Amino acid sequence: MSTISLDKVIAPAFYPIHAAIRKGEAQEVVLAGGRGSLKSSTASLEVWLxxxxxxxxxxxxxRKVGNTLRNSVYAQMMWAADVLGITPYCKATVSPMEIIYTLTGQKVMFFGLDDPGKVKSIKMQxxxxxxxxxxxxxxFAGPEEIRNVEQSVLRGGxxxxxxxxxxxxxxxxNWANRYVLENKPGKLAHHSTYLTTPTEWLGQRFLDDAAHLENTNPIKYRHEYLGEVVGNGTQVFDNLHLEPIxxxxxxxxxxxxxGVDWGWYPDPWAFNRMHYDAGRRVLYIFGEEERQKxxxxxxAEIVKKWIDPDEIVTADSAENKSCDDYRAFGVRCREAEKGPGSVAYSMKWLQGLSAICIDPERCPRTxxxxxxxxxxxxxxxxxxxxxxxxDNHHIDAVRYAMERVWRRRGR
Structure with a gap:
C-alpha cells in the first residue's frame, strides 16, 4: 500500500473533524454544505481510514433509493480507495453491491432503504x-427511520x-435542518462550502459557474453553493444569524x-435573555429556558438563577396573577403593555434589525x-x-423583553 499525506486529500476545513474521529471523540458526524464543499469526499475518506x-x-x-447507489456513493468509495492507494487490495462487485478489502476481509456494503429488510438482515461471519x-x-423519511437503521445495524461491537x-x-x-441544531453527546455538526475548498481542487469552470450564479441569482447561489437554509420565500426573519456567542x-x-411567555401544557413556559447593541442595531439572544407543567x-427560581436582583423581567400581561406571583417570589416582573397593533409593530421592529444573532447551542429552541x-x-x-x-413562544418572550426599546422608538 502506498503512503499518502492526508493533507493532500483532506481539506483544512475538515482537519478538526478528522482529528475528532481519529481520537474516538465523535460517535456521530453531520456534514452539511453546498456544492463543492467536499462533505461527501471527506465522508468516504473517513470510512476507509x-x-x-x-x-x-x-x-x-x-441512500434512500437503491438505484442511486452505483453512480454516487459506490463510485465515491472507489474514488477514495484510489486516492488512498488501496485499490489493488479491493474486490468490488455490484451484485451484491460491496467492496471487500482483501487484506483483512472487511466489507463496505451498499443499500437503499427502499428495501429496508436487507439492512435488518445483515450478518457478518x-x-x-x-x-x-x-x-x-x-x-430519508426522518429521524425515526435513521434511528431504526442505527439500532438494527450498529450492534455487538x-x-x-x-x-x-x-x-x-x-x-x-425540513427535519434534517432541524436535526443539525439538536445537541447530542458525541455528535459533531460541521458546515462547509466551496470557499473552504482549495481552489485548485475545484477547477476554473466550477468557480466561474459559482460566480455567475452569485451575480444573477444571489438566493439560489446562497442555497446551492453556500448550503444556506434560505427558506421558500415565506420566512419572517431574513436577518437571522445562527452562530456561537x-x-x-x-x-x-x-x-x-x-422576557417570559407564560405556558403550562401543551404550550410551554418560555424564558429568554438577550443583549441589544443599539448602535449597530443587533440583537444577541444567548439564554433560554423552557418548561411544561x-x-x-x-x-421564578429558574429565572432568578439567570438574572441579577435589580434586573427587570417583562412578561405576558395576559396572566396578571402570574406576574403578581413573580413579584411575590422576588422577581422584578413587569407586564407587557401589548394593545392593538403591538404584535405587528414589534415583529416589524425585529425584522428591521440589522441582525438577530442566536447561539443555536445555548438556545436551540429559540x-x-x-x-x-x-x-x-x-x-x-x-x-x-x-x-x-x-410555535412562537420564545419569539413572544423576546418581543416582551424588548418592548421597552421598540415602544420607545415607535413614539
Whole structure:
C-alpha cells in the first residue's frame, strides 16, 4: 500500500473533524454544505481510514433509493480507495453491491432503504458493522427511520461511527435542518462550502459557474453553493444569524433584557435573555429556558438563577396573577403593555434589525422557532402578511423583553 499525506486529500476545513474521529471523540458526524464543499469526499475518506485503523470493523453505506447507489456513493468509495492507494487490495462487485478489502476481509456494503429488510438482515461471519454513512440525509423519511437503521445495524461491537451528509434543503422546517441544531453527546455538526475548498481542487469552470450564479441569482447561489437554509420565500426573519456567542462576548454585554411567555401544557413556559447593541442595531439572544407543567414558584427560581436582583423581567400581561406571583417570589416582573397593533409593530421592529444573532447551542429552541417562523399562506400556497400564533413562544418572550426599546422608538 502506498503512503499518502492526508493533507493532500483532506481539506483544512475538515482537519478538526478528522482529528475528532481519529481520537474516538465523535460517535456521530453531520456534514452539511453546498456544492463543492467536499462533505461527501471527506465522508468516504473517513470510512476507509477508520476501517484501516479497525480491522475487525465493517461499514454500511446508505441512500434512500437503491438505484442511486452505483453512480454516487459506490463510485465515491472507489474514488477514495484510489486516492488512498488501496485499490489493488479491493474486490468490488455490484451484485451484491460491496467492496471487500482483501487484506483483512472487511466489507463496505451498499443499500437503499427502499428495501429496508436487507439492512435488518445483515450478518457478518467475522467482526461487526461499526460504521454507517447516510448520504443525502434529507432524502430519508426522518429521524425515526435513521434511528431504526442505527439500532438494527450498529450492534455487538466496541466501536461505532455514524456519518450523515447532505445539502441543506431551503425550508428550515425540513427535519434534517432541524436535526443539525439538536445537541447530542458525541455528535459533531460541521458546515462547509466551496470557499473552504482549495481552489485548485475545484477547477476554473466550477468557480466561474459559482460566480455567475452569485451575480444573477444571489438566493439560489446562497442555497446551492453556500448550503444556506434560505427558506421558500415565506420566512419572517431574513436577518437571522445562527452562530456561537462566546463567553467573552457575553461578559461584555451591558444592555440586558429578559422576557417570559407564560405556558403550562401543551404550550410551554418560555424564558429568554438577550443583549441589544443599539448602535449597530443587533440583537444577541444567548439564554433560554423552557418548561411544561411547572408552577410559577419553580419557574421564578429558574429565572432568578439567570438574572441579577435589580434586573427587570417583562412578561405576558395576559396572566396578571402570574406576574403578581413573580413579584411575590422576588422577581422584578413587569407586564407587557401589548394593545392593538403591538404584535405587528414589534415583529416589524425585529425584522428591521440589522441582525438577530442566536447561539443555536445555548438556545436551540429559540433558534428553531425563529428559523422556522413563516407567514401564513392561502389555500393556494400564496403568502399573506399575517404572523401565525403558533410555535412562537420564545419569539413572544423576546418581543416582551424588548418592548421597552421598540415602544420607545415607535413614539
Amino acid at each position: 477508520t476501517l484501516l485503523r479497525r480491522p475487525d470493523c465493517h461499514a454500511v453505506v446508505l 467475522r467482526g461487526y458493522v461499526g460504521i454507517v454513512w447516510f448520504e443525502e440525509l434529507d432524502q 466496541p466501536f461505532s461511527l455514524t456519518l450523515k451528509s447532505f445539502n441543506p434543503p431551503a425550508a428550515a422546517r 462566546s463567553v467573552d462576548q457575553i461578559k461584555h454585554f451591558d444592555r440586558i433584557y429578559n 411547572v408552577r410559577n414558584q419553580e419557574t 433558534a428553531r422557532e425563529f428559523a422556522e417562523y413563516e407567514y401564513t399562506t392561502t389555500k393556494d400556497g400564496e403568502p399573506t402578511n399575517e404572523y401565525p400564533d403558533a
